[in-house]
Amino acid sequence: MPSHITESRIHGGAYSSPEFAAIFSDASQVQKWLDVETALAATQAQMGIIPHEAAREIARVASVELLDLDALGRQSMETGHILVPTLRALEALCADGWGEYVHYGVTTQDILDTGLILQVREAWGLVLQRLRAIRGHLLTLALRHKHTPMVARTHGQQALPTTFGYKVAVWVDEIDRHLERFDEAYARVMVGNLTGAVGTLAALGPQGLEVQRQTLERLGLAAPLSSWHSARDRILEAAWLLVQASGTLGRVANEIYHLQRTEIDEVREGRRAGQVGSSTMPHKQNPSTVDLISALSRLVRAQMLALTDAAFQLHERDGTAWRIEWAALPELFIYAGALLARMEGVLLAGLDVRETRMRSNLDMLGGLILSERIMLALAPRFGKQTAHQMVHEIAQQAQAEDRPFREALLSDSRLHGCFSRQVLDDLLDPAAYTGLAAEMVELVANKAMPRSSNDGLELQLSTQGNPSRSQHVMEGM
Structure with a gap:
């Protein structure tokens, strides 16, 4: 029986996203471990470290579909080790003893960290897709209402006139900065790690750096200059980017929530057929989606606190802190995925922009x-x-x-x-005192939208239940 809210049959549809849940599922995680092992074996065969036959056999059987995930879970508890059961199962699947060459010269954290980065990259692509879609919807709204006058409020009080389009353009501009940050961070985050037990590559010998470079190249990742087993800044940066973007969308949702207050009533969520606002007050039209988005934004931020604790790693490796990431990072991405999907849904359903009410609110203070x-x-x-x-x-x-x-x-x-x-x-005409609001909407609209080829979609090594190993992972076997 599911007990976590993201898997709940009652609540899961609100707090989870199927695409993000699939990326961080057991099947996806294990397949990415297998992808790393496959790429490692292919590189080692090409460099003459292990037989080509071993690499080909490892590649042949390195599919999560051939493994019993329930059995792996039980064995993980029995052995007290998260990866050994998978390695044993992979070895057993290999014919003619070629399984002896599985996991040759690397350590568990190499596989888990590199696999995690593959998951992050896959999720990264979806994040950018959704952010760009949300940006597009908001920009259309901003341009449509660049001359629509409304009250600007400071400290919760009516201040001066502005336009609704300009309010929305500020959101668009903020999202653009998030897209720029994702682009700038890509090269820092998408880095694997195959440096061995204490990060010195001792087990791989003089060829260690080249083994690491070629293996990670097959996976579409960069090689680190030094081990990052205990340096978790890459994970923290990926998480923080998502926290910032989620914070912006949470702020947008919160603004819509308050603008839908009966006393203001300038913007409303689009209504769905069959939607019910209250179980006892038939007239209610609650902003149910934007209040969920605000809650999800807070849940995303809450996971960041746990991840910052995971940065306190002891010595060269430290499981007490590392294990925090296994719980917090998937939750952060899954909550963020749900938030992005809900926000896109609100915009696709169409906001009800109540121009007449905006005008009457401008006149509320009698000039x-x-x-x-x-x-x-x-x-x-x-x-x-x-x-x-x-x-x-x-x-x-x-x-x-x-x-x-x-x-x-x-x-x-x-x-x-x-x-x-x-x-x-x-x-005293408020529509004539909106300053350069409309012009600034155009400035935002005419700025080139941040767009990077590094959207994490150019290389998909696996998908849930349907392993699809990239051809260049297999080359040289």
């Missing part, structure tokens, strides 16, 4: 939202500081007496002759 504009119009005559004090006094009086700002301005003796009624009406 006070244009106090800055009035102050600046008076500044050439009175000086900016004096104008600020005057407008502040008039605004406070208007609020105390519940009078329209326009009337309060016209009735103040200090301002007689400063404005005609028509000029004042023009100054």
